[in-house]
Amino acid sequence: MSDRRTLDALLERHGTTYAAEAGIRLRDTPQPLYQLLVLSDLLSARIRAGVAVAAARALFSHGLRTPRRMADATWQERVDALGEGGYRRYDERTATQLGDGALLLLDAYGGDLRRLRRKADGDVEAIRSGLRRFPGIGPAGADIFLREVQAVWPETAPYLDEKALQGAERLGLPTVPERLTRLAKDKDPAVLAAALVRGALDKG
Numbered sequence: 731m732s733d734r735r736t737l738d739a740l741l742e743r744h745g746t747t748y749a750a751e752a753g754i755r756l757r758d759t760p761q762p763l764y765q766l767l768v769l770s771d772l773l774s775a776r777i778r779a780g781v782a783v784a785a786a787r788a789l790f791s792h793g794l795r796t797p798r799r800m801a802d803a804t805w806q807e808r809v810d811a812l813g814e815g816g817y818r819r820y821d822e823r824t825a826t827q828l829g830d831g832a833l834l835l836l837d838a839y840g841g842d843l844r845r846l847r848r849k850a851d852g853d854v855e856a857i858r859s860g861l862r863r864f865p866g867i868g869p870a871g872a873d874i875f876l877r878e879v880q881a882v883w884p885e886t887a888p889y890l891d892e893k894a895l896q897g898a899e900r901l902g903l904p905t906v907p908e909r910l911t912r913l914a915k916d917k918d919p920a921v922l923a924a925a926l927v928r929g930a931l932d933k934g
Contacts, residue, residue: 731919732915733903733904734913736857736901736902737903737910737913737914738821739888740901740919740925740926740929741851741914741921741922741925743925743928744924744925744928744932745921745924746921746924746927747881747918747920747921747924748769748773748779748874748878748924749762749765749766749769749878749920751783752765752769752783752786752787752790753787753790753860754766754769754790755785756878756879756882756920758844758880758882758883759844760796760841760842760843760844761795761796762795763804763813763841763842763843763844763879764795764796764835764841765786765790765795766875766878767831767835767843767861767864767867767875768786768794768800768805768828769782769786769829769868769874769878770861770863770867770871770872770875770878771824771828771831771865771867771871771876772785772786772817772821773871773874774866774868774870774871774874775820775824776820777817777830777871781816781817782817784813784815784816784817785811785814785815785816785817786813786815787814787815787894788814788815788817788927789811789812789815789828791811791917792807792811792814792891794808794811795806795885796841797831797832797833797835797836797841798832798836798841799844800831800832801829801832801833803829803838804825805825805829806825806834808824808825808828808829809821809822811869812824812825817931822924824866826865827865830865831840831865831866831867832862834862834863834865835864836872838863841928842931844916846860846923847883852885853875854885854886854889854909857876857883857886858872858876860915861875861876866921870893871913873891873892873893875888876889876891877889877890877891877920877923877924877927878920878923878924879920880920880923881919881920881921882917887911887919887920888907888908888910888911888922888923889923890907890910890911890919890922890923890926891923893926893927893930894922894926894927894930895926896930897908897925897926897927897928897929897930897931898910898926900929900930903926910922910926914918
């Protein structure tokens with residue numbers, strides 16, 4: 731199978747971003763960007779991606795869609811919402827991280843991650859460093875956020891991190907980001923990145 735056919739098959743099977751799966755309509759506005767930060771925190775733990783996505787949906791269904799609502803919720807309310815999504819192994823620690831992270835976002839950026847973006851002034855490493863200030867967002871969480879946010883922050887694209895490139899290698903595709911994006915032609919780079927990560931994780 732040619733690289734193009736392999737990639738087309740991958741995108742057909744796995745061409746959904748994690749944000750979309752979590753019900754986040756990603757735009758360059760404060761609320762969906764914050765929701766992506768929450769999702770990135772949940773996905774970066776050693777837990778199945780499907781459980782992390784379900785936990786994000788549960789948090790949002792309980793109204794915890796903004797940093798103010800997250801900060802105002804009690805720790806137990808956050809724990810209960812995470813548990814409802816099946817996120818039980820790390821629920822207590824993550825409930826604390828989400829509360830502390832919401833307060834940090836409010837204090838440092840007025841609740842708006844676009845201020846972090848403006849401060850970075852097009853420097854992807856500066857964005858990455860800023861993201862890692864948030865509790866629970868380590869290198870993996872920052873990579874997850876950047877893979878997804880490149881759909882609306884074009885200066886970060888193409889963002890194909892080590893996990894995405896593992897998926898490319900597993901499928902016999904090029905492992906140079908520029909070659910992969912050329913091969914994908916007009917596909918959203920966030921969709922490409924998510925599909926490659928799913929390809930790396932898919933045991934089938």
